[in-house]
Amino acid sequence: MAIDILSKLNTGGSGLDLVNLSSQLAAATYEPRRALLTARMDRADLSASALDRVTARMSDLTATLQAAAGIDTLSAKSSAPGLVDVTLSDASLAPARPVEIEVLGLAQSQVLEFGGFSGPDQVLGGGTLTIDIGRWQGDPPVFTANPAQSGAQLVVPAGATLTQLAEALSSLPGVTARAIEVGDGSWSLGILSETGAASSLRIAASADAAPDIAALDFAADPRPVERRVASDALLTVDGIAVLRPTNQIDDLIPGLSLGLSGVTTAPVTIRAETDPRTALAVMEGLVEEFNGLKSLLQQVTARGGNGAEPGALAGDAGVMSLLRELDAMLAGGMSGFGPQPIFLADVGLRTERDGRLSLDKSVFEAAFSADPSRFRSVLQDNLASTGPGVAINGMPARGATPGRYEFLRDPATGAATLNGVALTPVAEADGQTSYRVATGPLSGIVLTVEPGVTRSTIDFGRSLASQLSTWIDAATGRDGVISRKQDRLEASLAQDGDAIETLGTQAAAYEARMRARFAEMEKVITQLNSTGEYLTSLIDSFNAQR
Structure with missing residues (x-):
């Protein structure tokens, strides 16, 4: 227990509790300022806690x-499975509308037959074969090498068998060979190319080749040994004829892979469909999380009144701006998903009077049944060509404006524009032309265009999910409204904490000064009291002698 020495010694002075008086004077001087700082820190703590809750809800x-974006709600379907099979390769690129396919011809490999062999173990003479890959055209046929395929040379040693020759040929890229029993006691050497007109083979034998090796030479004309001509797959996509070198086609319809197995007699419909039950569950989960965030923002920014306490962030202009942005996002339509904007009400989402979302299941189910692609406007961005023959790679810059853009091309010169912005053509080896969009509203994407395409419409849309993600990133990013507010609160708490610590130091020093002054005062009072007692005693003595 501390001993109040000043009070113990103060027996002949003023009689006041000078230690307590010093403390009270220090408190009266500094406590109001400390109380203001403490109250401000308490409010800042409440605001910081509210921001943490908002940030957690945003997360x-x-x-x-x-x-939701990762849930596979799409599946690819063909109206003629077995003839035209389809699989989903990229749900984000799958077309929103059905595509009609007609298969007029399958891609085929070149088949060559060299007969007259006695058996698979027939011993052959030696020689060198040069195998080139390319295209035979015209009558008489002329060979043009495929620049994308390199030729090869095969040295056949004397004494090799027919089977060994077939195995050696099969080891070369683009060639398959086998010894085949014909059925009349003789054997043939069958050689196949890969599918596609530009995958045909040309074989030339060296001048010193043995007769049985020289018989494989058809460098001048393949027709005597050609049993089937190599050809491309010929099909139409929404009426536009296209060629592909294989029957497995991955670059025709964005997001979908086609497998051709036969020629069709009527158009085949290809579509990417969304499962309605999964879509509904995704929508309900999204609405629940959105309403949780919206309610929290309304709670922390409430101004109070009618007996209600104001929110921890009441009157904060930055956080209030987030609410306004959110309301504007819900009210606006989503462009770039078709000729007309899609509004949330179109898919059964309705904004209630309290600002929260509600989902009308009957409206959603009816809208989904009529046009499943509308659901994608809620969860997935859209970047697609409305017509065939145009493949799109890449994504526009973050600030790109959603909407519909017109691609036009001069087939004679290859010059093209996108919404009036000139594009630079780059010829590809497969006959297609690429256009890198370097400027304009869709800068960052690359269009790869089939030779016959002269125009197309490019739709670019940002989904509600994408807009919400961008809004959250902007709010919580380093320069966002919430981050800046948190930085200000942290700085204010640190500054006020330092100020309170300084006030404590000043109050202690002030109290010490008061005690020192009171001690001096007590000395004077004690001396005066002592003098007074002496004078009183002297007067009393004087009066007693009279």
């Missing part, structure tokens, strides 16, 4: 959006 919504 929850972001996680829900990411999970």
Whole structure:
């Protein structure tokens, strides 16, 4: 227990509790300022806690959006499976509308037959074979080498068998060979190319080749040994004829892979469909998370009144701006998903009077049944050509404006524009032309165009999920509204904490000064009291002698 020495010694002075008086004077001088700082720190703590809750809710919504985007609600379907099979390769690129396919011819390999062999073990003479890959055209046929395929030379040693020759040929790229029993006691050497007109083979024998090796030479004309001509797959996509070197086609319809197995007699419909039950569950989860965030923002920014306490962020202009941006996002239509904007009400989402979302299941199911592609406007961005023959790679810059853009091309010169912005053509080896969009609203994408395409419409749309993610990133990013507010609160708390610590130091020093002054005062009072007692005693003595 501390001993109040000043009070113990103060027996002949003023009689006041000078230690307590010093403390009270220090408190009266500094406590009001400390109380103001403490109250401000308490409010800042409440605001910081509210921001942490908002940030956590935004993180929850972001996680829900990411999970929803990863749920496979799409499946690819063909109206003629077995003839035209389709698989989903990239759900984000799959077309929103059905595509009609007609297969007029399958891609085929070149088949060559060299007969007259006695058996698979027939011993052959030696020689060198030069195998080139390319295209035979015209009558008489002329060979043009495929620049994308390199030729090869095969040295056949004397004494090799027919089977060994077939195995050696099969080891070369683009060649398959086998010894085949014909059925009349003789054997043939069958040689196949890969599918596609530009994958045909040309074989030339060296001048010193043995007769049985020289018989494989058809460098001048393949027709005497050609049993089937190599050809491309010929098909139409929404009426536009296209060629492909294989029957497995991955670069024709964005997001879908086609497998051709036969010629069709009527158009085949290809579509990417969304499962309605999965889509509904995704929508309900999204609405729940969105409403949780919206309710929290309304709670922390409430101004109070009618007995209600104001929110921890009441009157904060930055956080209030987030609410306004959110309301504007819900009210605006989503362009780039077709000729007309899609509004949330079109897919059964409605904004209630309290600002929260509600999902009308009957409206959603009816809208989904009529046009499943509308659901994609909620979860997935759209970047697609409305017509065939145009493949799109890449994504526009973050600030790209959603909408519909017109691609026009001069087939004679290859010059093209996208919404009036000139594009530079780059010829590809397969006959297609690439256009890198370096400027303009869709800068960053690359269009790869089939030779016959002269125009197409490019749709670019940002989904509600994408807009929400961008809004959250902007709010919580380093320069976002929430981050800046958190930085200000942290700086204010640190500054006020330092100020309170300084006030404590000043109050202690002030109290010490008061005690020192009171001690001096007590000395004077004690001396005066002592003098007074002496004078009183002297007067009393004087009066007693009279």
